[in-house]
Structures are given as C-alpha cells and as structure tokens.
Amino acid sequence: xxxxxxxxxxxxxxxxxxxxxxxxxxxxxxxxxxxxxxxxxxxxxxxxxxxxxxxxxxxxxxxxxxxxxxxxxxxxxxxxxxxxxxxxxxxxxxxxxxxxxxxxxxxxxxxxxxxxxxxxxxxxxxxxxxxxxxxxxxxxxxxxxxxxxxxxxxxxxxxxxxxxxxxxxxxxxxxxxxxxxxxxxxxxxxxxxxxxxxxxxxxxxxxxxxxxxxxxxxxxxxxxxxxxxxxxxxxxxxxxxxxxxxxxxxxxxxxxxxxxxxxxxxxxxxxxxxxxxxxxxxxxxxxxxxxxxxxxxxxxxxxxxxxxxxxxxxxxxxxxxxxxxxxxxxxxxxxxxxxxxxxxxxxxxxxxxxxxxxxxxxxxxxxxxxxxxxxxxxxxxxxxxxxxxxxxxxxxxxxxxxxxxxxxxxxxxxxxxxxxxxxxxxxxxxxxxxxxxxxxxxxxxxxxxxxxxxxxxxxxxxxxxxxxxxxxxxxxxxxxxxxxxxxxxxxxxxxxxxxxxxxxxxxxxxxxxxxxxxxxxxxxxxxxxxxxxxxxxxxxxxxxxxxxxxxxxxxxx
Amino acid sequence: xxxxxxxxxxxxxxxxxxxxxxxxxxxxxxxxxxxxxxxxxxxxxxxxxxxxxxxxxxxxxxxxxxxxxxxxxxxxxxxxxxxxxxxxxxxxxxxxxxxxxxxxxxxxxxxxxxxxxxxxxxxxxxxxxxxxxxxxxxxxxxxxxxxxxxxxxxxxxxxxxxxxxxxxxxxxxxxxxxxxxxxxxxxxxxxxxxx
Numbered sequence: 001x002x003x004x005x006x007x008x009x010x011x012x013x014x015x016x017x018x019x020x021x022x023x024x025x026x027x028x029x030x031x032x033x034x035x036x037x038x039x040x041x042x043x044x045x046x047x048x049x050x051x052x053x054x055x056x057x058x059x060x061x062x063x064x065x066x067x068x069x070x071x072x073x074x075x076x077x078x079x080x081x082x083x084x085x086x087x088x089x090x091x092x093x094x095x096x097x098x099x100x101x102x103x104x105x106x107x108x109x110x111x112x113x114x115x116x117x118x119x120x121x122x123x124x125x126x127x128x129x130x131x132x133x134x135x136x137x138x139x140x141x142x143x144x145x146x147x148x149x150x151x152x153x154x155x156x157x158x159x160x161x162x163x164x165x166x167x168x169x170x171x172x173x174x175x176x177x178x179x180x181x182x183x184x185x186x187x188x189x190x191x192x193x194x195x196x197x198x199x200x201x202x203x204x205x206x207x208x209x210x211x212x213x214x215x216x217x218x219x220x221x222x223x224x225x226x227x228x229x230x231x232x233x234x235x236x237x238x239x240x241x242x243x244x245x246x247x248x249x250x251x252x253x254x255x256x257x258x259x260x261x262x263x264x265x266x267x268x269x270x271x272x273x274x275x276x277x278x279x280x281x282x283x284x285x286x287x288x289x290x291x292x293x294x295x296x297x298x299x300x301x302x303x304x305x306x307x308x309x310x311x312x313x314x315x316x317x318x319x320x321x322x323x324x325x326x327x328x329x330x331x332x333x334x335x336x337x338x339x340x341x342x343x344x345x346x347x348x349x350x351x352x353x354x355x356x357x358x359x360x361x362x363x364x365x366x367x368x369x370x371x372x373x374x375x376x377x378x379x380x381x382x383x384x385x386x387x388x389x390x391x392x393x394x395x396x397x398x399x400x401x402x403x404x405x406x407x408x409x410x411x412x413x414x415x416x417x418x419x420x421x422x423x424x425x426x427x428x429x430x431x432x433x434x435x436x437x438x439x440x441x442x443x444x445x446x447x448x449x450x451x452x453x454x455x456x457x458x459x460x461x462x463x464x465x466x467x468x469x470x471x472x473x474x475x476x477x478x479x480x481x482x483x484x485x486x487x488x489x490x491x492x493x494x495x496x497x498x499x500x501x502x503x504x505x506x507x508x509x510x511x512x513x514x515x516x517x518x519x520x521x522x523x524x525x526x527x528x529x530x531x532x533x534x535x536x537x538x539x540x541x542x543x544x545x546x547x548x549x550x551x552x553x554x555x556x557x
Numbered sequence: 558x559x560x561x562x563x564x565x566x567x568x569x570x571x572x573x574x575x576x577x578x579x580x581x582x583x584x585x586x587x588x589x590x591x592x593x594x595x596x597x598x599x600x601x602x603x604x605x606x607x608x609x610x611x612x613x614x615x616x617x618x619x620x621x622x623x624x625x626x627x628x629x630x631x632x633x634x635x636x637x638x639x640x641x642x643x644x645x646x647x648x649x650x651x652x653x654x655x656x657x658x659x660x661x662x663x664x665x666x667x668x669x670x671x672x673x674x675x676x677x678x679x680x681x682x683x684x685x686x687x688x689x690x691x692x693x694x695x696x697x698x699x700x701x702x703x704x705x706x707x708x709x710x711x712x713x714x715x716x717x718x719x720x721x722x723x724x725x726x727x728x729x730x731x732x733x734x735x736x737x738x739x740x741x742x743x744x745x746x747x748x749x750x751x752x
Contacts, residue, residue: 385652448728450736518726520707526725
C-alpha cells in the first residue's frame, strides 16, 4: 500500500494526456478488407473432414458461439486453392465409392462442400486471408495427379478466384498471400516469374482484392528458424555451420524476389511478415516494426505498401505450452494494441487457431488436445479426460482478449490515438509488451529454479488505444495493463468531444501469482471476466488486466 | 496453563506452515512393478453402483491407497470409484493411468503415499496426502531429463470437507528435480515431461 501510495504521488506530478475525440483517425478500419484485423492464422475447417463435419455441418451454431467467445472474426487459410479443389472434388463425387476415394486421398483437407465453410464465414462476418500456392495443382482428382505447368496452375487459381466472386464471398476475402513462407529453400526468380503471370489474371477477376507477398526478415536466434530446422532436414543442412551466411541467404531471398517480380509488384498492395519471438531484440515488438521500415528503405519498391503480419507469436513451436498462460494472453494484448494503432499494419493473425496457441483448444474426441507439429508422445500434448468420441472446442486464455478487442473495434472502427499511461506515444515504439514478456520470463525462471528469494515483479505498462464510432457518439479505450505493483487510475483530458454518462467496463483479469501458470485444456481457467459500469474519474484498471472501457460522447461546447 | 496452550497451538501452526520434505527418485530403467491394462482399469474406474458414502475424502484416500497396493501385487485393476467426489478424482486418475501405462514404483512416507507411472514421453506421480501438513515433494529423474509439470489436484477443505478440483501447469528447469508443494488433504497427479 505504501508503495502504491508513493507511486500514486509521483505519478500525480505528470498531467494526464489530452486526447482529441474529434481528431482525424490514424486508421479507419472500415476502409480495410481485414476489418478489425485482429485474428488468427488457421481456421476451423483446416482440420480434417471429421472436424469440419462436426463443427460446421452438424453444429454450426454451437461452433460459432465458441468461436465468437474467442473472437475469431479474422482467420487465415493455408493452401486455399488446394483445399478448394479437394472440397470441390468431394462435392462432385457421385457414388459412395467415389466419395470414399476422395476422402482417402484428400481427407486431411476436404470438406463436404466449400460453400459450407464460406456460407459460415458470410453468416458471421468472418474475414479470411487466403494463401495461394503456385508450385502445382491437382489436375485429376481420381488419380491424384498434379501438374506444375504454369497454364494449369493459373487456370485453377483463376477458377478458385472466380468461384469466390461468383458465389458472393468477396467481402469475406481479406486478400491473397502469394505463397506461405516460400523463402525456405525455393527459387525466388522462379516463384516471382510464376506469380507475375498469375497476379494480373486474379486482378481481372477481382480488381479490388488486396494481394501481398512474403518478406523474409529473420535474425540469428529467431525461434521460428529453430522450429523450422527441427521439422525440415533440408533447412537444417542449410543452416549447419554457416549461421550468418544462412541468414543472409534467407534474407536475400526477398531482395531477389522483388527484383524478379518487378512486372507485377505494382499490383500488390501488401507485404507479409511472419514474426516470432517476444524479447526486445525479437520481432514481436518495436524491433519487428523497425525491420519493416528498414526493409522499405532498402527496397523502395515496397515503400507505401501496407503490412499483413500473417503469422506471429511470442514463441514458435519450440514451446507450445507457454501460450497457455494469462501472461501470454497479456503479451498478445500489448502487441495487438501496437499493431492496431500502427497505420501501416492492416491485419495480424496469431499462429494459430487450431493448435495450443492460446486462443482455442480443440479436442480430437479421442482423448487428446490437438497439437501442431508435435505428437502427444513427445510429451508436448495434453490428455483429455472428457473425450466422448466427438471433437469439441474450448476457449484458451488468449481467446477473451480477441473477443474484447474485436467487439470493441467492430463498433468503433476509427482509431484515434494510442499511448502508455498518461503519455501519447506511437504504438510501434511502445515497449510495454516486450518489457512485460521479459519480466514474465524472469518469474518463470524463478519458479523453475525452486522459488528462491523474492518473486521478481512483473512490469510492462498501461498501454491503451482510443477508438470511436463513425458518428462520434461513442468511444472506447482498449487497454492492456501489465503493471503488477498497483492498479491504474485511468485519467485523460478530452478535446473535441467529452464523455457522457458512465463507462461500460469489461475486465479480463488474473491473480498475479497465476499469471505465468499454464492453463490446462479442459480445466477451469485461472483468469476471469468482469463487467461493470463505472463513473468517469473513478475508473481504475486492475493490475494484470486486459480491458475495454466504452462510453458515450457528446460534442464539447 | 493458558499460555502453554497458546504456545503449543502456535508451535503446531508454525510447524504446519513448513512442509515436510519427501524425496523420490524415479528410475525409468528399473523393472516396472506392473503394467496398466487401461481397458480393465478404465472400465472399473467408471463402473459400479453409486454410493453416497463414497462422497467422502477419506474414503477416497483409502480407495486410492488400496489401488496402489494392488499395483504392488502386480494387479492392474482398480476398485470402482463412484459418487460426486469420486468422479472429480476419477477423471484425473483415469487420465494418469491411461497415458502412463507403466507403473514404476509405489512408496510411502508416513501417511503420504505415491505411485510413479511412465508413458508417452512423460512421467506421472499420483500422490495422496491425507494429512494436515503440506508435503514438499522433490522428484529426481534418473536416466532422463525432467521438464515443466502439470498438477491436477483434488483437495478437501479443512473445515467443511468440501472437495474442489484445480489444475495448472508450472515450471521446472530442464534436467533439474521437479519440486512442488503437495497441499494438505489432497489427491494429486503430477505429470512432467521426461525425455
């Protein structure tokens, strides 16, 4: 209490920031195909047919109820053209034998009808970022024969785009990604030449669609490089004994691609980054934003293009378990605030919806929770004591963060201001998230080493984003408060408009001692939600809390 | 006399605050005492008529200890658990037996008892602490490296006897012994990575 009192006295010396509710927005999310832009990589139909049937065919309403609880309004689909082809093949199968053959061949990606997935998205306003692949396409679903002939590839991709347009799904498409991480060992010139043939054709069918291409911007010790090396022998050989040069070769990929892609680059509106690592030198924080700016300096061809961060996480596959804590959810909340307030970032997709990454847990119905890349037998999964034979979805610790932020942003798409505590600071420069992440790491180490001495304090910052609705009748603060020592008495001065009436506060919080503890899928959460109305001037954001504070506004006379 | 009583109470309370130390060495290369036939154990765990008396923590402790003793005799079946409290505990115990089919050791320290299990790249300690004092458990793994743990716990309130369940995951420096405090009046499964 004494500390809190002293801190309060010291803080009182600095006047609250003045925020302008009549200001030109930093970003108008109505103009973005990605909408709120806060979402997940992956989607519910990317698991095999069994999940698709259970979740989208048999119980779509229950499925949506769950997905909404985890704020899954933005998703990302890998290999979208391949999946569409497999689904169409299954739909076209006339006999049971034909259906069985398609399921056997493409069961891992096929759903009964692609319209089931897309109608579900349309009904619930879900927007999808679609990754297209140009390596080869299916040319005979009966034999499984594929072709890498560019004419075939172009035809199939255009058929897919045409199908999306003809069936009225344009508003559900955020845009197309030109390959998922093609820089892991593929030829950039060949990749660019093929996309240069395809992109103009896509634009003829769907002129307003956004198209983006990936940039490789990795650094030594990047956790995703370690994770990819574990999965890929080829990549592992590539990096062996030549760390610096391997990174150079990896990062040179983008430069070579851009040069080779010059014919079609103007038709692409976005660049794509995959960011992993939550320490300050890693990508999920100011360092990542700097990399984007630095690359645009080096390659003016991409200057002015918007950004999709279509995969990100504070750790990669090397540590799935760390994502099951409230601390991870709070770290994610900080980054979402930074990217939401960044004028250049249109969309972020946390990797990923269908693995143990914090947003959702998916039970396979057979006794385990779904884990990507690693089998339960490696000791990385969780057993499910409640298996009933059918898959089910539960909400992970990060799910409520996406729900709170998405629900606030859908009503308030004009992003007005951002900062930390009483200061207005550009979101890209804010270090609250990385500081908090590093402090949670110290707490984990303290636990792991036997709790010797006093537990380190967790401290990030009181980060906020202010948004309002287009009619300027209501506004909302999106908040991540990761200061353990004391709660945050939220005070601002207002310009242009002023608050009217009480604020509607939604808090998602956790006891400090449970912040780094892992939530176990299927068990009671260690965090909880609170909703209350509070008077202006008396709003206090609890420590270790993700919050939205919504209030009506009126013109200041 | 009154002062003595207060002092005694204070001493007991102070001693209770310091957990008793129990150390276990798990040797994965040792000959297992039994293999869990989960199809039999699982069926037994979930079967049988409901009995209101079983909604009692001490009955649950007794049954779990009898199950441990059965493993000592190389048997793999476990007495049926039923009733409200039993279902909470059975949920955890079933999972421990399903995923860790090799019973490595059964041991005790006073009224504290444990069964050590192995399987699927993990080790699991099923711990019974019916006493009023916490137990500081240290598990040293021979032959493999231990890692972060998951604790699933059923504990009884000291005053009301009401039983509640809680599960969470904690941390262990890879290769170091797993250490954690087992709450008084509790039944726990502790699962940790062992590779």
